[in-house]
Amino acid sequence: MADTNKLKVFNDPIYGFIGTPNQLIFDLIAHPYFQRLRRISQMGMSYLVYPGAHHTRFHHALGSMHLMTRAIQILRWKDIAISQEEETGLLCAILLHDIGHGPFSHALEGFFVKDISHEQLSLEFMQYLNKEFEGKLDTAISIFKGEYPRPFLNQLVSSQLDMDRLDYLKRDSFYAGVTEGNINSERLISMLNVVDGDLVVEEKGIYAVEKFLMARRFMYWQVYLHKTGLMAEQLLVRIMHRVKQLLVDDVEIQGGQTVLSFLKTHDTASFNPDALEKFALLDDIDVLGAIKSWQFHNDFVLSKLCQMLLNRKLLNIKIKNKPFTLEKIENKLKMVTQLFNLSEAEALYFVFQGEISNKAYSEGHQAIKILKKNGKVTDVLKESDQLSLKALSKTVTKYYCCYPKESV
Template sequence: MVKTNKLNVFNDPIYGFIGTPNELIFSLISHPFFQRLRRISQMGMSYMVYPGAHHTRFHHALGSMHLMTKAIHVLRMKGIEITEEEENGLLCAILLHDIGHGPFSHALEGFVLKDLSHEKLSMQFMLELNKQFNGQLETAISIFKGDHHKPFLNQLVSSQLDMDRLDYLKRDSFYSGVTEGNINSERLISMLHVVDGHLVLEEKGIYAVEKFLMARRFMYWQVYLHKTGLVAEQLLVRIMQRARELLQNGDQLAASEPLLFFLNQNEAVTMDKTILETFARLDDVDVLAALKNWQTHDDFVLSKMCSMLLDRRLLHVKIKKQPMDQQKLNEKLQGIIQKYDLSVAEAANFVFQGEISNKAYNQKQQAIYILKKNGKISDVLKESDQLSLKALSKTVTKYYSCYPKEAV
């Protein structure tokens, strides 16, 4: 691989110094599409709960690329062939794997661009960058899509033990201060191997992977699905929905050009270069600026929700194993209707319920396989002596209900 003569070193609080391994990586990081990730929160509205959680997708992408360099080195040391072209493809694919995230990451996914996940948008960005860089991302795209003839390359980018997860668990744990999520990514990477073209983990790494899966469970219930972060993101979605309704009814809203463009799109759009470039101009700043403008809007529902979110005067939220009794929810809804003289549809922005679910380990989707000392391959659940790991393979569903504190 050609080394860059443009020395660019990032000082990362997790891993220390992260360098740019070649000219292409340097140019991708410098591109406006990628620089935008500096303005996309990694953990959405989680900073409402954990004040330190202000890191960005930019941090995470660089960290994931750093771990990929470690994984490539380990596998080569064990005799696994990874060509320079494949190495470059891996680094580009992991660097760009989250480039399709919108404002506040998962919070508004599927709303800004209907029916388009961040993975699909990441692919659109990669295809456009491939044109701009004269086809240098062909291998990266093949790996990202899972089309490459070496399955383990895709598994390093997207699987249940990929460099993405190894970075975000360690990074999000660090910035949130939730130590239960801290994992030993170096240990896990050192135990990686490849058998019959597929990624496996050596048997002596079984305890590290057990800790990894348990940490993922803790982080989801304690951080990613924390009730306060959940209600903040639900409010944000409802604010954007209300803004879209008002625009459709002919109301005027002050907002940036990119945000207004997508708020005026109520149906799924056909992706083209113009839409992609408009999306690339949209980030957290657009949304926060809009909220600050809208908190004084004439529409009570919009202004009230914006003030609640900006001032952290959020809705009361309960998470239980069973949904709230519909009659009780209706009583709270009627109370808000009478207090603020709202319609049922308007009051539903303040009184609602839903469900959340989590499965820390999916045995049916790219399972984590353990390479035993006798050379046989076995699923991690069969080799683990922790009964709790069996429970992690089951989907756990919980139900939340939200309503104003005065309706408690």
């Protein structure tokens, strides 16, 4: 009997069956570093707003790889030469593009490993895996870093119209139960082409591009930056800040040893292969387990923050188009210090302000290019007849203020 892999396909609720194109892809998916993505939520704490949003980075990575196989098929059909080595490189690069995400994805990015983005960590993982797989990821790494001599390959992995964005908008919209991000990824991919080494979209696909950019704007304001999800993630961050402060003050903390080990030590300078291996053990389960333990700590600030998050007893949050006045913040601080009998430094964990911004399209930075019927290539903004689309290239900033509901 032939020796075959037991797992040949994944049944995905978005695209149906997703295959494993070759042995290398299968082995990468089976690797513990990649399997860890099953325990990293795709949308952070958004499930506290959208109960169905429990999907993971594992789902997203497979979906992105599936879309990449479709893009390769379409481009080859249009006589764009893509070698077998380049195909494997593309599939590996998109499969591993998010492998560096930490617990709750963007919510705690840069927290466990200071000053290192998830893209940098993904590259660290890829380089580590490349040694284990005896150089088979050389092309994937070159594409991922944007060093490969054919720019469109990198643009398929990381640009303003890449397979990453095409998957997460549709997938996050599906699991959140909203319609705003339900883009026609198949239509967009079918309109892709390559001119002078760069990725372009054929002119008849411009309306699909417009819908894609509008969908991205709506998803950010309505889902990714939803005020309740934002509040929950801010609480999560403040829990970690409080633990770090208690550790500095030599306060004993029980539970969450995997999390504690990172809060104590790791930064850019100390990050090495041994630290990478330890980071690969860190996931949502560790963080939630730690928070469940810390809710009983005798430090009021830490226990209160943990209880708020676990029981969804969140802070009040107000969002405005202008910054909040210092007087308003100081009044809230004064009320909270009295309410909970805290110092001002402790009250700042419960009263704070910040800002959020959204820019759906960056003109000039890997701009989305439209291939006109006469062969001319232009920016999508110049070809679009929608005034709203031009507004998407401007950064919109909003300001938020958070405080306990008891202090209202």
